[in-house]
Amino acid sequence: MNTGFMTIYWRDMLRFFRFRTLLISSLVQPALWMAFFGIAMSSSFDRFSMGVPAVPGAEAVGYLTFMAAGVIAMTTLFTSLFGGIVLLFDKNWGLMREILASPLPRSHIIIGIALSGMTKSFIQAIIIMVFGLVLGVEFFRGLSPTGILVAVAGILVFVGMFSLGFLFLSATISISMESPEGLQGIITLLTMPIFFASNALYPTDAFPAILRDISVVNPLTHLITGIRYFAIGDNFTAIGIHFTHTPGDILASFLVLIAFAGVMFSLAWWRFSQAVIT
Amino acid sequence: MIDVRNLVYRYGAFTAVDTISFQVFKGEIFSFLGPNGAGKSTVINVLITLLTLQEGEVSIAGYDLSREPEKVRESIGIVFQEVTLDRDMTVWEILEFHGRLYNLGKTERRRRIDELLSLVELEEKRDSLTKELSGGMKRRLEIARGLMTRPRVLFLDEPTLGLDPQTRIRMWEYLNQVNREGTTIFLTTHYMDEADQLSDRISIIDHGKIIVTGTTWQLKNALGEDSIYIETSDDDAAQEMLSTDSRVTSLRRKKKGILVMVDGDGTRLLPALMDTLLAAGLHITAVNLKKPSMDDVFVHYTGRELREGGGGTVYRGRRP
Ligand SMILES: Nc1ncnc2c1ncn2[C@@H]1O[C@H](COP(=O)(O)OP(=O)(O)OP(=O)(O)O)[C@@H](O)[C@H]1O
Ligand SMILES: [Mg+2]
Numbered sequence: 216m217n218t219g220f221m222t223i224y225w226r227d228m229l230r231f232f233r234f235r236t237l238l239i240s241s242l243v244q245p246a247l248w249m250a251f252f253g254i255a256m257s258s259s260f261d262r263f264s265m266g267v268p269a270v271p272g273a274e275a276v277g278y279l280t281f282m283a284a285g286v287i288a289m290t291t292l293f294t295s296l297f298g299g300i301v302l303l304f305d306k307n308w309g310l311m312r313e314i315l316a317s318p319l320p321r322s323h324i325i326i327g328i329a330l331s332g333m334t335k336s337f338i339q340a341i342i343i344m345v346f347g348l349v350l351g352v353e354f355f356r357g358l359s360p361t362g363i364l365v366a367v368a369g370i371l372v373f374v375g376m377f378s379l380g381f382l383f384l385s386a387t388i389s390i391s392m393e394s395p396e397g398l399q400g401i402i403t404l405l406t407m408p409i410f411f412a413s414n415a416l417y418p419t420d421a422f423p424a425i426l427r428d429i430s431v432v433n434p435l436t437h438l439i440t441g442i443r444y445f446a447i448g449d450n451f452t453a454i455g456i457h458f459t460h461t462p463g464d465i466l467a468s469f470l471v472l473i474a475f476a477g478v479m480f481s482l483a484w485w486r487f488s489q490a491v492i493t
Numbered sequence: 494m495i496d497v498r499n500l501v502y503r504y505g506a507f508t509a510v511d512t513i514s515f516q517v518f519k520g521e522i523f524s525f526l527g528p529n530g531a532g533k534s535t536v537i538n539v540l541i542t543l544l545t546l547q548e549g550e551v552s553i554a555g556y557d558l559s560r561e562p563e564k565v566r567e568s569i570g571i572v573f574q575e576v577t578l579d580r581d582m583t584v585w586e587i588l589e590f591h592g593r594l595y596n597l598g599k600t601e602r603r604r605r606i607d608e609l610l611s612l613v614e615l616e617e618k619r620d621s622l623t624k625e626l627s628g629g630m631k632r633r634l635e636i637a638r639g640l641m642t643r644p645r646v647l648f649l650d651e652p653t654l655g656l657d658p659q660t661r662i663r664m665w666e667y668l669n670q671v672n673r674e675g676t677t678i679f680l681t682t683h684y685m686d687e688a689d690q691l692s693d694r695i696s697i698i699d700h701g702k703i704i705v706t707g708t709t710w711q712l713k714n715a716l717g718e719d720s721i722y723i724e725t726s727d728d729d730a731a732q733e734m735l736s737t738d739s740r741v742t743s744l745r746r747k748k749k750g751i752l753v754m755v756d757g758d759g760t761r762l763l764p765a766l767m768d769t770l771l772a773a774g775l776h777i778t779a780v781n782l783k784k785p786s787m788d789d790v791f792v793h794y795t796g797r798e799l800r801e802g803g804g805g806t807v808y809r810g811r812r813p
Binding site for chain 1: 541542543544545563566567571573575577578579580581582586590591593594595596638
């Protein structure tokens with residue numbers, strides 16, 4: 216019985232591959248961000264930073280490379296927040312009654328959905344990285360093939376932990392909401408501040424104090440920090456700003472993501488144990 | 494197989510199920526018959542663990558519902574009132590998913606799927622998405638799903654709601670077959686004929702209370718309103734004799750013959766009445782016995798017709 220979540224996982228992946236259009240459309244948005252915003256902005260940002268003297272020992276990277284990490288993170292955020300929506304459909308029109316009346320423990324519903332959502336994020340992150348490299352994103356510069364593998368693994372670990380937190384949140388909202396419109400509204404409401412109060416498109420150093428505080432507790436900031444560390448390095452300049460990260464910083468960021476996932480799991484578990492569907 | 498004592502269920506301040514007790518025996522088909530909003534689905538949802546047991550004692554397949562809900566879940570099959578299928582999964586996937594949910598082994602799962610698809614005649618739809626199925630096919634698929642785990646008790650909430658007459662009759666055949674193979678069946682319905690033809694015993698339920706429980710025969714006999722039609726060689730003489738008979742409650746003269754309402758079981762009273770008439774030298778040329786229908790039973794016990802019956806007037810008004 217302790218592999219019951221695999222049933223939920225199997226079924227959700229079945230739907231994922233059946234609706235390939237969904238996968239493709241979820242990749243169009245990041246591709247457009249990079250192709251338009253990224254390339255357009257880098258032509259102006261990179262002109263500014265040319266005037267800034269190079270920091271010795273730090274690698275100078277272009278804006279496109281800088282924001283590519285943000286695009287991966289943003290896509291993970293969207294996919295994860297929508298990852299639980301199948302539960303809402305199941306509740307209103309589908310299999311939720313069957314599942315809730317079955318011997319499957321409710322925690323396995325949450326775990327199954329989280330694992331399938333995480334898998335989807337992995338697939339997307341890898342596709343975006345490949346697409347980015349084609350567009351000229353300078354990830355993994357000067358790394359050996361093994362080094363690249365380690366870096367990709369590191370990125371996926373961060374992406375995975377981050378997506379778990381938001382998948383648990385998505386599952387919580389889905390099981391509590393009555394309509395898909397409501398869910399959509401909440402998600403839109405959440406993504407805006409999470410995305411813009413982060414270091415996805417620009418550094419947070421120049422933020423006003425309140426916004427900076429938000430960005431510090433914002434899981435998205437910590438995901439992006441992690442991605443940049445593995446994809447670009449621990450000492451680089453971009454948009455004329457010098458970034459350095461110690462492994463301790465990275466570990467701290469990862470711990471924030473773990474804590475966030477933990478809290479969100481408890482929340483989901485509590486909501487699911489309350490859920491009544493007739 | 495099912496033992497329910499003093500079950501109460503409240504939605505907030507509203508009591509939907511009011512102190513219900515009943516038993517369903519092993520191998521039986523047992524029906525809850527009642528109008529919309531009577532509380533049928535609420536009772537089923539408590540029994541299948543979707544709603545929490547607020548008050549009362551329930552045991553199913555030998556397991557106490559409040560102490561061993563997991564065991565209860567493993568022992569039962571369910572067909573819900575609403576369609577609960579994923580439109581974007583195939584027939585085979587729906588059954589496979591269910592088998593996995595209940596932890597059936599792979600070989601057992603695959604064998605069951607084949608058996609059940611042939612039972613409900615959906616072999617050809619194995620790889621169709623459920624959104625491509627007709628209403629009757631969906632219902633058959635849901636019944637097959639309910640049977641996947643070889644449940645000891647099968648719960649069906651309005652199994653033939655919205656199906657055409659032929660499909661309903663096929664559905665009853667499936668259910669009878671499943672029942673013969675040893676599955677106890679508990680179903681709810683607001684169709685008189687379904688309760689009448691399918692079940693061994695019936696509880697009539699209204700406003701959250703059980704009004705009466707019994708076999709269809711017991712319920713009909715309890716009305717005491719069997720009607721006997723008799724033609725004799727001398728109807729006038731016969732009428733005079735019968736009108737003073739204590740077993741006769743009322744009597745009406747027809748063009749050719751007499752219609753007699755009797756107090757009690759007509760199958761037993763008819764021979765006795767015939768003996769009386771024969772002893773008086775009357776010749777009986779024709780007899781007919783009519784038992785009350787389930788509709789009569791329902792009206793008798795609830796004092797009103799099933800609400801759906803009222804719809805007839807709408808059509809009458811439209812007739813030219
Ligand atoms: N979730 C709910 N919240 C509040 N009241 C409810 C809820 N579900 C049902 N009820 C009320 O409880 C009563 C019984 O409802 P129930 O669904 O059990 O009836 P039913 O006999 O199954 O009817 P139907 O034949 O229409 O399916 C109704 O008066 C209904 O309005
Ligand atoms: Mg109902």
